[in-house]
Amino acid sequence: MRKAIHVIALLSAALAFGAAAGTARAATARPDTLPVPRLSVPQALLAVTRGEVLLVDVRPAGQRALGHVQGDIFVPLDRLSGAAKSLPAGKKLVFYCSCGAEELALDAARIVLAAGPRPVAVLVGGYDGWHAAGGAVQVDATWEEIFRVDQPPQGWGKTPVDTLRCRYAVDDSAAAQGTASACITCRPDTSARGFAGFTQKLDARPLRGRPVTLTAMVRARDVAKPGAFIWIGAEDVQGRVMTLTRPDADPVAGTQDWRLLQVSGVVPPDAVKVLIGLSLVHSGRVWIDDVRFAAPETADLPRLRLVVSNHSFEE
Numbered sequence: 001m002r003k004a005i006h007v008i009a010l011l012s013a014a015l016a017f018g019a020a021a022g023t024a025r026a027a028t029a030r031p032d033t034l035p036v037p038r039l040s041v042p043q044a045l046l047a048v049t050r051g052e053v054l055l056v057d058v059r060p061a062g063q064r065a066l067g068h069v070q071g072d073i074f075v076p077l078d079r080l081s082g083a084a085k086s087l088p089a090g091k092k093l094v095f096y097c098s099c100g101a102e103e104l105a106l107d108a109a110r111i112v113l114a115a116g117p118r119p120v121a122v123l124v125g126g127y128d129g130w131h132a133a134g135g136a137v138q139v140d141a142t143w144e145e146i147f148r149v150d151q152p153p154q155g156w157g158k159t160p161v162d163t164l165r166c167r168y169a170v171d172d173s174a175a176a177q178g179t180a181s182a183c184i185t186c187r188p189d190t191s192a193r194g195f196a197g198f199t200q201k202l203d204a205r206p207l208r209g210r211p212v213t214l215t216a217m218v219r220a221r222d223v224a225k226p227g228a229f230i231w232i233g234a235e236d237v238q239g240r241v242m243t244l245t246r247p248d249a250d251p252v253a254g255t256q257d258w259r260l261l262q263v264s265g266v267v268p269p270d271a272v273k274v275l276i277g278l279s280l281v282h283s284g285r286v287w288i289d290d291v292r293f294a295a296p297e298t299a300d301l302p303r304l305r306l307v308v309s310n311h312s313f314e315e
Helices: 002-028 041-049 061-065 077-086 103-115 126-132 143-147
Strands: 053-057 092-096 120-123 166-171 181-186 196-203 211-235 241-243 252-266 273-280 284-295 304-306
Touching: 041 053, 041 092, 041 126, 061 143, 077 103, 092 103, 092 126, 103 120, 120 126, 166 196, 181 196, 181 211, 181 273, 252 284, 273 284
Parallel strands: 053 092, 092 120
Antiparallel strands: 166 181, 181 284, 196 273, 211 241, 211 252, 211 273, 211 284, 284 304
16 A cells, blocks of 8 residues: 555656646746647637637738638738737637748747747638638628729739738739730848739539639749649638649749649639639739630630630739
8 A cells, every 4th residue: 555655746746847847847948949839720609609709810811811710810911029918818819821830920929928928829721721620700891892803913813821021913024925014023031931923714404514714824933932833722611712723833933934724623612712823922923914814615615705804914
């Protein structure tokens, strides 16, 4: 009996020492490497219904306007350092973004932890995961308002990410065909996140279940890798976006003269809108011209060419 009690005492001491050592390691960790718990979407949904957590959107304002978690608070990352100590108390703060690996949310959580100990976590899957799981969302503006389709080039949305470092314009001094093209110029910025790009939406109903092909003439100057690329996507009735082509299918990087890019995909049967576009991942200058979108002929159906608004950027 005494031996058993002695073993339990030793184990308790070891566990206590391990916990203390872990706390010491966390306390001495650099602010950008502090450990941060991760919360899955199902866990977050349950915690919200219990009133245990508060979700915090740290994305740029343009992304938030396209949709955010209902009942959250908005503190973009570039303003978080000054607001960290004034964030609401009493609940665990769960930070979310629209990132591939929650990078922005992790940065936010670590900024708050560096200001003082408090319960924090990041939402695995971010806003997209929350939306896909049926979590309550709120949309503050229309696609046309956020993507500014009424500004030059007319008919094309301008992706509202990192717009302070990027410019969108019609260039009447460069064209693959005709007299003008559309141009994106982004200056280098190591802290920048997200793509810049041109986007257009088309009615998916005549295309459901059909293969489609997007072609465009693209030119590049000093484009940083992984480069720029054209793409096809789709949107369902709930506004969820499905990617139909890979971003690395046929990218352009460095400095290249005009060349034809082409990507293909199949439109899902539940698609409401088809999205086409050009994206620039980091920095440089990229031009696009003569954009064409079509459903090739099949054994049962004739070729169908879709009308792309201002396809040659002459308007």
